[in-house]
Protein backbone atom coordinates (compact mmCIF):
# COMPACT_ATOMS: atom_id res chain seq x y z
CA UNK A 1 0.00 0.00 0.00
CA UNK A 2 2.81 2.39 -0.84
CA UNK A 3 2.26 5.91 -2.15
CA UNK A 4 -0.95 7.89 -2.27
CA UNK A 5 -4.37 6.40 -2.79
CA UNK A 6 -4.89 7.97 -6.22
CA UNK A 7 -1.77 6.31 -7.67
CA UNK A 8 -2.83 2.97 -6.26
CA UNK A 9 -6.26 3.26 -7.85
CA UNK A 10 -4.69 4.01 -11.27
CA UNK A 11 -2.80 0.72 -11.13
CA UNK A 12 -5.80 -1.40 -10.26
CA UNK A 13 -7.76 -3.43 -12.77
CA UNK A 14 -11.26 -2.20 -13.73
CA UNK A 15 -12.74 -5.09 -11.80
CA UNK A 16 -10.86 -4.21 -8.60
CA UNK A 17 -11.58 -0.49 -9.04
CA UNK A 18 -15.27 -1.34 -9.19
CA UNK A 19 -14.94 -3.13 -5.87
CA UNK A 20 -13.24 -0.09 -4.37
CA UNK A 21 -16.21 2.10 -5.18
CA UNK A 22 -18.41 0.23 -2.79
CA UNK A 23 -15.92 0.79 0.01
CA UNK A 24 -14.23 -2.60 -0.10
CA UNK A 25 -10.88 -0.97 -0.79
CA UNK A 26 -9.37 2.26 0.36
CA UNK A 27 -7.52 3.95 3.13
CA UNK A 28 -8.89 2.92 6.45
CA UNK A 29 -7.41 5.94 8.13
CA UNK A 30 -4.78 8.59 7.64
CA UNK A 31 -2.17 6.48 9.48
CA UNK A 32 -2.36 3.57 6.99
CA UNK A 33 0.78 4.68 5.12
CA UNK A 34 2.92 3.81 8.15
CA UNK A 35 2.11 0.11 7.87
CA UNK A 36 4.00 -0.35 4.60
CA UNK A 37 7.00 -2.65 4.73
CA UNK A 38 10.17 -0.70 5.33
CA UNK A 39 13.65 -2.03 4.67
CA UNK A 40 16.10 -2.08 7.56
CA UNK A 41 18.09 0.83 6.15
CA UNK A 42 15.05 3.11 6.56
CA UNK A 43 15.06 2.53 10.31
CA UNK A 44 17.47 4.22 12.68
CA UNK A 45 17.92 2.64 16.10
CA UNK A 46 16.93 5.17 18.77
CA UNK A 47 16.91 5.07 22.58
CA UNK A 48 13.78 3.92 24.36
CA UNK A 49 13.27 7.39 25.84
CA UNK A 50 13.63 9.15 22.49
CA UNK A 51 11.38 12.25 22.52
CA UNK A 52 8.30 12.33 20.29
CA UNK A 53 8.52 14.44 17.18
CA UNK A 54 5.89 16.69 15.66
CA UNK A 55 3.81 14.82 13.06
CA UNK A 56 5.11 11.38 14.06
CA UNK A 57 3.16 8.30 15.11
CA UNK A 58 4.21 6.30 18.15
CA UNK A 59 3.81 2.52 18.05
CA UNK A 60 4.66 -0.38 20.36
CA UNK A 61 4.61 -4.08 19.51
CA UNK A 62 5.60 -7.27 21.29
CA UNK A 63 6.87 -10.75 20.53
CA UNK A 64 5.37 -13.28 22.93
CA UNK A 65 7.50 -16.42 23.02
CA UNK A 66 8.44 -19.55 24.92
CA UNK A 67 11.62 -21.57 24.61
CA UNK A 68 10.91 -25.02 23.22
CA UNK A 69 13.65 -27.52 22.46
CA UNK A 70 11.29 -30.24 21.27
CA UNK A 71 11.85 -31.83 17.88
CA UNK A 72 9.43 -31.64 14.97
CA UNK A 73 9.13 -34.44 12.33
CA UNK A 74 11.84 -36.26 14.31
CA UNK A 75 14.28 -33.91 12.59
CA UNK A 76 14.20 -30.22 13.46
CA UNK A 77 14.55 -28.53 16.83
CA UNK A 78 11.71 -26.04 17.31
CA UNK A 79 13.94 -23.76 19.47
CA UNK A 80 11.02 -21.56 20.50
CA UNK A 81 7.35 -20.93 19.98
CA UNK A 82 7.10 -17.36 18.68
CA UNK A 83 3.78 -15.64 18.04
CA UNK A 84 3.08 -13.34 15.14
CA UNK A 85 -0.16 -12.65 13.33
CA UNK A 86 -1.75 -12.13 9.94
CA UNK A 87 -3.07 -8.59 9.90
CA UNK A 88 -6.22 -7.33 8.25
CA UNK A 89 -4.10 -5.80 5.45
CA UNK A 90 -2.35 -9.05 4.52
CA UNK A 91 0.96 -8.17 6.16
CA UNK A 92 2.48 -10.25 8.93
CA UNK A 93 3.10 -8.36 12.13
CA UNK A 94 3.29 -8.54 15.89
CA UNK A 95 0.50 -7.73 18.28
CA UNK A 96 0.56 -4.12 19.44
CA UNK A 97 -0.36 -0.83 17.87
CA UNK A 98 -0.44 2.90 18.05
CA UNK A 99 0.00 4.72 21.34
CA UNK A 100 -2.88 7.17 21.72
CA UNK A 101 -2.23 10.82 22.56
CA UNK A 102 -1.68 11.18 26.29
CA UNK A 103 -1.13 7.44 26.77
CA UNK A 104 2.09 5.93 28.16
CA UNK A 105 3.86 3.37 25.93
CA UNK A 106 3.72 0.30 28.20
CA UNK A 107 0.05 0.66 29.24
CA UNK A 108 -0.84 1.28 25.57
CA UNK A 109 0.98 -1.90 24.53
CA UNK A 110 -0.74 -3.95 27.25
CA UNK A 111 -4.10 -2.49 26.17
CA UNK A 112 -3.40 -3.56 22.57
CA UNK A 113 -2.29 -7.03 23.70
CA UNK A 114 -5.59 -7.43 25.47
CA UNK A 115 -7.57 -6.20 22.44
CA UNK A 116 -5.69 -8.27 19.87
CA UNK A 117 -4.71 -11.34 21.91
CA UNK A 118 -7.23 -11.39 24.73
CA UNK A 119 -4.13 -11.41 26.97
CA UNK A 120 -5.08 -11.83 30.62
CA UNK A 121 -3.43 -8.73 32.04
CA UNK A 122 -3.90 -9.96 35.60
CA UNK A 123 -1.33 -12.66 34.78
CA UNK A 124 0.81 -11.33 31.95
CA UNK A 125 1.99 -7.79 31.38
CA UNK A 126 4.81 -6.36 29.33
CA UNK A 127 7.22 -4.38 31.50
CA UNK A 128 9.94 -1.87 30.80
CA UNK A 129 12.64 -4.56 31.17
CA UNK A 130 11.11 -6.52 28.27
CA UNK A 131 12.26 -3.80 25.86
CA UNK A 132 14.31 -5.10 22.91
CA UNK A 133 14.85 -2.22 20.50
CA UNK A 134 13.35 1.07 19.28
CA UNK A 135 13.50 2.52 15.78
CA UNK A 136 12.70 5.78 14.11
CA UNK A 137 11.46 5.62 10.56
CA UNK A 138 11.73 9.12 9.13
CA UNK A 139 10.11 8.10 5.84
CA UNK A 140 6.91 6.75 7.40
CA UNK A 141 7.23 9.20 10.33
CA UNK A 142 6.80 6.58 13.00
CA UNK A 143 8.74 5.67 16.14
CA UNK A 144 8.39 1.95 16.92
CA UNK A 145 9.21 0.45 20.29
CA UNK A 146 9.60 -3.29 20.51
CA UNK A 147 9.39 -5.71 23.42
CA UNK A 148 9.67 -9.46 23.91
CA UNK A 149 7.70 -11.27 26.59
CA UNK A 150 9.05 -14.68 27.60
CA UNK A 151 6.56 -17.15 29.09
CA UNK A 152 6.62 -20.88 29.76
CA UNK A 153 5.49 -23.21 27.00
CA UNK A 154 2.33 -24.13 28.93
CA UNK A 155 1.53 -20.42 29.35
CA UNK A 156 2.26 -19.79 25.68
CA UNK A 157 -0.22 -22.47 24.62
CA UNK A 158 -2.82 -20.99 26.95
CA UNK A 159 -2.22 -17.48 25.54
CA UNK A 160 -2.46 -18.81 22.00
CA UNK A 161 -5.77 -20.56 22.65
CA UNK A 162 -7.25 -17.55 24.44
CA UNK A 163 -6.26 -15.28 21.53
CA UNK A 164 -8.99 -16.82 19.37
CA UNK A 165 -11.52 -15.13 21.63
CA UNK A 166 -9.95 -11.67 21.35
CA UNK A 167 -12.06 -8.66 20.41
CA UNK A 168 -10.03 -8.15 17.23
CA UNK A 169 -9.93 -11.76 16.05
CA UNK A 170 -11.43 -11.88 12.57
CA UNK A 171 -11.20 -8.09 12.28
CA UNK A 172 -7.76 -6.50 12.73
CA UNK A 173 -6.21 -9.91 13.34
CA UNK A 174 -6.98 -12.69 10.88
CA UNK A 175 -4.89 -15.41 12.46
CA UNK A 176 -2.30 -16.03 15.15
CA UNK A 177 0.70 -17.88 13.77
CA UNK A 178 3.92 -19.46 14.98
CA UNK A 179 7.21 -18.78 13.24
CA UNK A 180 9.03 -21.87 11.91
CA UNK A 181 12.55 -21.41 13.26
CA UNK A 182 14.19 -24.42 11.61
CA UNK A 183 15.68 -24.66 8.14
CA UNK A 184 14.57 -27.78 6.25
CA UNK A 185 16.70 -30.11 4.15
CA UNK A 186 16.42 -28.07 0.94
CA UNK A 187 17.93 -25.05 2.75
CA UNK A 188 14.89 -22.89 1.95
CA UNK A 189 11.73 -24.29 3.49
CA UNK A 190 11.07 -23.37 7.08
CA UNK A 191 12.57 -20.12 8.37
CA UNK A 192 13.90 -18.71 5.05
CA UNK A 193 10.51 -19.28 3.37
CA UNK A 194 8.80 -17.57 6.29
CA UNK A 195 11.13 -14.56 5.94
CA UNK A 196 10.01 -14.21 2.32
CA UNK A 197 6.52 -13.21 3.47
CA UNK A 198 5.42 -9.57 3.48
CA UNK A 199 5.88 -7.87 6.84
CA UNK A 200 4.35 -4.74 8.29
CA UNK A 201 6.71 -1.82 8.99
CA UNK A 202 9.93 -3.16 10.45
CA UNK A 203 8.40 -6.31 11.96
CA UNK A 204 10.83 -8.54 10.07
CA UNK A 205 13.90 -6.84 11.50
CA UNK A 206 12.30 -6.75 14.97
CA UNK A 207 11.86 -10.52 14.73
CA UNK A 208 15.50 -11.06 13.70
CA UNK A 209 16.85 -8.73 16.38
CA UNK A 210 14.78 -10.40 19.11
CA UNK A 211 15.81 -13.91 18.05
CA UNK A 212 19.44 -12.81 18.27
CA UNK A 213 19.17 -10.80 21.45
CA UNK A 214 17.22 -13.49 23.34
CA UNK A 215 19.63 -16.20 22.16
CA UNK A 216 16.84 -18.12 20.46
CA UNK A 217 18.73 -18.55 17.19
CA UNK A 218 22.49 -18.22 16.71
CA UNK A 219 23.56 -15.41 14.42
CA UNK A 220 25.13 -17.92 12.02
CA UNK A 221 21.74 -19.60 11.44
CA UNK A 222 20.00 -16.25 11.04
CA UNK A 223 22.54 -15.17 8.44
CA UNK A 224 22.32 -18.48 6.59
CA UNK A 225 18.50 -18.21 6.55
CA UNK A 226 18.70 -14.64 5.25
CA UNK A 227 21.12 -15.69 2.54
CA UNK A 228 18.65 -18.40 1.46
CA UNK A 229 15.69 -16.02 1.11
CA UNK A 230 14.59 -15.08 -2.38
CA UNK A 231 12.97 -11.69 -1.91
CA UNK A 232 15.23 -9.75 0.38
CA UNK A 233 18.80 -8.60 0.49
CA UNK A 234 20.31 -9.79 3.81
CA UNK A 235 19.77 -7.22 6.56
CA UNK A 236 22.79 -5.63 8.16
CA UNK A 237 21.30 -5.47 11.67
Ligand SMILES: O=c1[nH]cnc2c1ncn2[C@@H]1O[C@H](COP(=O)(O)OP(=O)(O)O)[C@@H](O)[C@H]1O
Pocket residue numbers: 031032033034035036059060061092093094095096097098099140142144172200201202203204206
Ligand atom coordinates in the same frame (compact mmCIF):
# COMPACT_ATOMS: atom_id res chain seq x y z
O1 LIG B 1 4.70 -5.83 13.91
C1 LIG B 1 5.01 -4.68 13.71
N1 LIG B 1 6.27 -4.27 13.86
C2 LIG B 1 6.67 -2.99 13.66
N2 LIG B 1 5.89 -2.04 13.33
C3 LIG B 1 4.64 -2.37 13.17
C4 LIG B 1 4.13 -3.67 13.34
N3 LIG B 1 2.86 -3.67 13.12
C5 LIG B 1 2.61 -2.39 12.82
N4 LIG B 1 3.68 -1.63 12.86
C6 LIG B 1 3.87 -0.17 12.67
O2 LIG B 1 3.16 0.49 13.68
C7 LIG B 1 2.09 1.21 13.11
C8 LIG B 1 0.85 0.99 13.94
O3 LIG B 1 0.66 -0.37 14.11
P1 LIG B 1 -0.75 -1.08 14.04
O4 LIG B 1 -1.24 -1.07 12.64
O5 LIG B 1 -0.56 -2.39 14.70
O6 LIG B 1 -1.61 -0.10 14.93
P2 LIG B 1 -3.17 0.08 15.19
O7 LIG B 1 -3.70 -1.31 15.28
O8 LIG B 1 -3.23 0.85 16.46
O9 LIG B 1 -3.65 0.86 14.01
C9 LIG B 1 1.96 0.66 11.71
O10 LIG B 1 1.45 1.63 10.87
C10 LIG B 1 3.39 0.29 11.37
O11 LIG B 1 4.16 1.41 11.03
